[in-house]
Amino acid sequence: MAALPVVLNVSHFYGEVLKMPLGVMGLIFIAARTIDAIQDPVIGLVSDSFTHRGRRGRLVFVALMLPLLIGGFYMLFHPPAAILTQHTMLAVWLFAALFVVHLGYAGVSISYHAHGAELTDDYNERTRVTVGREIFGLLGMTLAVVLPTVLTGRFGENQGYAYMGALFIPIAILFAMPTLLWSPPSVHPPVRRENPEIHVRYFRDWLVGLAPRLARPTRTMEDNTAFRALVPFFAPLKNRLFRRLLLVFVVNGAALGVAVSVMLFYVEHVLKGNKLQAGIILLVYFGAAALSVPMWLMLSRRYSKTVAWFIAMILTVGAMSVAVFFGAGDFALFVPVAILTGMGIGADYGLPPSVLADIINSEEGKDTRGDTGAYFGLWALATKLATAVGAAGSLPVAALLGFNPSRGEYGNFALVVVYVIVPVAIKVVAAVLLWHIRVEAERGSVRDEMLRRR
Template sequence: MHAPKSGGGSTSSIRLRFDRLVAYSTNQLPLNMAALPVVLNVSHFYGEILKVPLGIMGLIFITTRVIDAVQDPVIGLISDKFTHRGPRGRLTFVALMLPLLIGGFYMLFHPPQSLFTQPGLLATWLFVALFVVHLGYAGVSISYHAHGAELTDDYNERTRVTVGREVFGLIGMTLAVVLPTYFTAQMGEHAGYVYMGLIFIPIAVLFSLPTLLWSPPSVHPPVVRENPEIHVRYFRDWLIGLAPWLGRPTRNMERSTTIKTLIPFFAPLKNRLFRRLLLVFIVNGAALGVAVSVMLFYVEHVLKGNKLQAGIILLVYFGAAAASVPLWMMLSRRFSKTAAWFIAMVLTAVSMSFGVVLGAGDFIWFMPIAIITGLGIGADYGLPPSVLADIINSDEGKDTKGDTGAYFGLWALSTKLATAIGAAGSLPVAALLGFNPSIGQYSAGALIFVYIAIPVVIKIIAALLIWYIRIEADRGSVRDELLGRRTATLG
């Protein structure tokens, strides 16, 4: 059980001052600026420039991602512990983890030159740097986002918090696209990446300070778990039911101390609305994971574009996402957050479908698709965390109500799962269908199928899920919200 909100909840519905909202939001810029190069540029830097064997590098990526996923729920629980240090306790944890994020990013792009001729030691450096940057990123992002979910209990104010935060995140992504391209063009591949690692240090410090010093405080009391045995009994019974399928004797499951150890990590899964949101979020996120993995290949081998054109597409994409903020805030107020998210899914699926008719030289015709899908990504980034904040503090959570760090730990894990599913369903499928540069295969049809058809199908599945199932604590399904309003209007 959790202590009731102080003040009868009156302070939680006050509209947040714009300057304080901006102060909270700025920290998302360095987070996103770090995230994209780790995904896109590290493999090129170490594989093409520093010549680390691809097999070893792939093993390192898989290992560090597994460690990263496992640590997320643990970090969420630690973040909850920091709520006992005051209404800005989670930001104290952010401040402690920020040096790891900055140091790990710098390490990634500035390995010692003495290691360049020793692939084994260079691979070890890559592993350590990835481990540090993943740990720092998880620690900062989970506690930072959990604090954001506790700034207000008002339905619409939560959307202002998450969408405002993602505006700075999209600016960070834009910098992550522009800076590597500019620095490598001006200074060469190696020096350009080193300088990117250096420039990240002052940017991260500059944009994290407003959050750490002037962010609004949490309106929630410290997280207190007074009866953890409730979680234990719930999941023990659930796992006992699975015991025959897992090949484990029931009596061993009943006696397992491992269950008691793992329960706090997964207690938020008792919340059925959270489970539904995770399902939709992972399915929808897999579409983005597929598209991101092959986008540059699509531009180069289908549209026959160059690197400059690819950069322009990315800038238009993220620029449209940032510009879409007022649209999604308006629609979420007019209908509901999930209804606005549904509209974004449909727009994205329809616009991407037109990509099947494009070919060499159709760069200009691709720009409207980039704009509309960019609008959709604005909803994908801004609305789901706001829905999550509503769910965390709803009565559906029962004894997990208010365990914000634990929820965001699982949320971070699901984000990585969606990306992994997308990556696993893109390049291997493209290779199977005839796009495999390593053996000289460049099938445009394979890229069109992977970049267009697969994400569109996944988006349609996500849209159908969110249309029929109720996710929001105080709202019906998207079908009920839209058709109910339409019926009321016609009546």
């Protein structure tokens, strides 16, 4: 519930309601998101250190970071009345609130996901954990779509957003308590890093092999304090299955980043829909994602997790391709497309974290086995990278092709290309990668699994 308003509503609240200059707001977003991305691997290591407090130690870290998440979210939508007309103070407030909410969100989500990955070592049970978790996550996103629309419509923009920030406090506490009080403990022992020099030698040899011209500088890396400090952050990259999973995940996630950034534009200008219809599309989208999760669990049991994920990619490609032919007045025809693509998102959210949980404790992990927090720190960084790459590339391409509202240009062809054609092409690339390369620790590639069953 916290993630979506920070992405969708903050820019509207500060730009349209509070009249902050868009240039200043853009710089604040870039700075805050850069810090957010850098801190993820560090938070992963901190989460690992809390495993020495017991098998529920990661949840202690979650409890410590939860007040930051709640407080930062409240700050975003409830700036003091005294600074609303002072753009400098309002900009400082926005940056501070974004910093706090990003820190709290990263601390809670990374340690929470890492604890979930350690609840079981069973192949199918891990998928049950991840898909069960993502159902609640998608329901939270649905709530984040409904609340701003209802509250701002009833109380006005300023007061409505303030009420949303206040309502988040009891909701966050209420839904956090069952996890913090009654979640089962981890089945893994505390994380121990007794031989960090192994990581240093590995990266020295890897860099030398990757770029021979770096051979001379890397000879002294073992004695470089800064390098030794950075190495643990990226130690999970030693796991080749993790590198492959990240490749597919980032490519696949870029497609979602492209589509989400222009989705509302597509509904408004291509389908000629209103705000209510745009809200309906978002509700259908996330609702279908949540309801489809049990189906992906069943398919992953019958075939494999990557096969189920591959099927979801093909389903999304087929459904999205139909949207090329839609135009004004085709809102009703677009709803089934939103349902099918939402089902694909259910697989995108539920299956890759389960594959990751298998990879962390695989033989390929070697001396990084059990460093769950470090893995999920890099995973969070990759998630943000995928979304940022998609979002950063979509709007400039749309402007180049003729959709630029600031200049009065509303070319529908540009939106069709960016919302449909580009994401479909990226999804096809992700599906081809998943078909050919082996990602799972206990299963072959999608091609091997499907041909073997056939």
